Amino acid sequence: MTNPFDTVSADAILDGTATDAYFERTERTLEHAGRNPRVVAEVTCDQFPTGEFQAFAGVEDAAQLFEGRDVDVDALREGRLFDGGPVLRIEGPYLEFARFETSLLGFLSGASAFTTNALRARKAAPESLVLSFGARHVHPAITPVVERAGLVAGLDGFSHVAAGEVLGREAGGTMPHALMICFGRGNQEAAWAAFDEAVGEDVPRVALCDTFTDEKDETIRAAETLGDALDSVRLDTTGSRRGDFRHIVREVRWELDARGHEDVGIFLSGGLTPESLRNLRDVADGFGIGGYVTDADPFDFGLDIVAVDGEPVAKRGKLSGTKQVYRTPDGRHHVGLAAADAPADAEPLLEPLVRDGEIVREFDIDEAAARARADVEAVGFE
Known part of the structure; x- marks a missing residue:
């Protein structure tokens, strides 16, 4: 039966046709040129901390999107609060995930915005x-x-x-x-x-x-x-x-x-x-x-390549190089190069999500809620 509603099917999301047309044309061009570099790409909202924390969600859907694909993915855990820097990182041949960028950002942008506003409501009447x-x-x-x-x-x-x-x-x-x-x-x-x-x-x-x-x-x-x-x-x-x-x-x-x-x-x-x-x-x-x-405005997440074949590179306005983000003991968010020393006693927030196409994390709503509660207190949310 044809879907009577204006919705995209799960099959379209998983096969990558739920995408922007220019990704299909990018694939065609790269295949024509025989190019498929190994890249690191990062999803960010703000490059540097701004002091305004937001909640991260949509992680389970993102994991399902990359299951079975030749990529490694690291991400914040569901419910964590972030302030600048990457929330998710993908490493692998670019053509393995190019066409999934649109769905990935959609998964993360809406869910994170809903969660953040719901968290503000929760905080208002604890x-x-x-x-x-x-x-x-x-x-x-x-x-x-x-x-x-x-x-x-x-x-x-x-x-x-x-x-x-x-x-x-x-x-x-x-x-x-x-x-x-x-x-x-x-x-x-x-x-x-x-x-x-x-x-x-x-x-x-x-x-x-x-x-x-x-x-x-x-x-x-x-x-x-x-x-x-x-x-x-x-x-x-x-x-x-x-x-x-x-x-x-x-x-x-x-x-x-x-x-x-x-x-x-x-x-x-x-x-x-x-x-x-x-x-x-x-x-x-x-x-x-x-x-x-x-009514929460979707977060303006973007996915950007930050390294190609091991070399740092990025478009203008973005920070090149593979990064890690940290929660410091004073509740702040720190963004640094992954190869650099971490701040003293800081907690790294980007953790393995997918390895060689296998999901390596379990998802539990109650654990995510507990994580959000802890972060609200740690960072002084709102």
């Missing part, structure tokens, strides 16, 4: 429940990339069912405004009660409380309807009706407490940013973060 709600802002084919980015950044879960199947994690979520509207104005109680009766016991009873009347009114009614079964209320008020959101949340908390529902949480969603989370984290228990993560 003690709160923070979930990824951004799947609706991207093409369905890349929702696992978004949700994995959130997990690597330390978010507590996500909403997309198919992404969960890919990642081996269960998606979460309760009710949208559409459910409330289908029951009709004035019938909010019927909607909440039907939900409570219909879903499994393992699903939290989180009542959406801002559909037809104000947040305080619907919260009181939801608490009266569900009683002790109510776990949380969710406020997803559109920005044009939100007013002083912090004050609204404080009112909702007051009314819940006044009726003996001190254990009922308040969960917020809808257009939230790290600034929102910092402003609301002391009055709310959890957040759904969406567009802030998925």
Whole structure:
């Protein structure tokens, strides 16, 4: 069956036709001339440290891209924070990987940007429940990339069912405004009660409380309807009706407490940013973060040859020679030539990923998240 959606197949990525046309013409030209030098190529965003750290992701996809090819690849580990210098290095005959540059940069650029913004959200509310709600802002084919980015950044879960199947994690979520509207104005109680009766016991009873009347009114009614079964209320008020959101949340908390529902949480969603989370984290228990993560601008990674047949070379504006990057004891990032002495007590960050076409690294989301947490503290991220 022909793919009915505008997506590129996995086969096209792996056979290299998911590429820019000029790489095909480069291959043809080099083959015609009988040239295929052994090169070192590096993926970088900034040449030198700038003091602004970003998170690295997309590494597993990059490894799969080079499996079975006559190349060696070194890369930062997933979740590590970087600041200038190479994040990935390839060594081998140029024609072994020339046509894969486009897909490689796509794998790294989007995933790293999503992870970095998710990490900023996590940092903004470190003690709160923070979930990824951004799947609706991207093409369905890349929702696992978004949700994995959130997990690597330390978010507590996500909403997309198919992404969960890919990642081996269960998606979460309760009710949208559409459910409330289908029951009709004035019938909010019927909607909440039907939900409570219909879903499994393992699903939290989180009542959406801002559909037809104000947040305080619907919260009181939801608490009266569900009683002790109510776990949380969710406020997803559109920005044009939100007013002083912090004050609204404080009112909702007051009314819940006044009726003996001190254990009922308040969960917020809808257009939230790290600034929102910092402003609301002391009055709310959890957040759904969406567009802030998925709207992240892809990183401007580039792949450049820095050595040919053992000799350093690079285009103007790039640094020639094979490099290593280090984390120094003071949390800084250091870029140096691989053959030079490392800074004292520094940790080298480029590590083997592929050797002679064989993937030599395992990938674990929880380990990547732990790595990101450690780096956040080490470098003073944001």
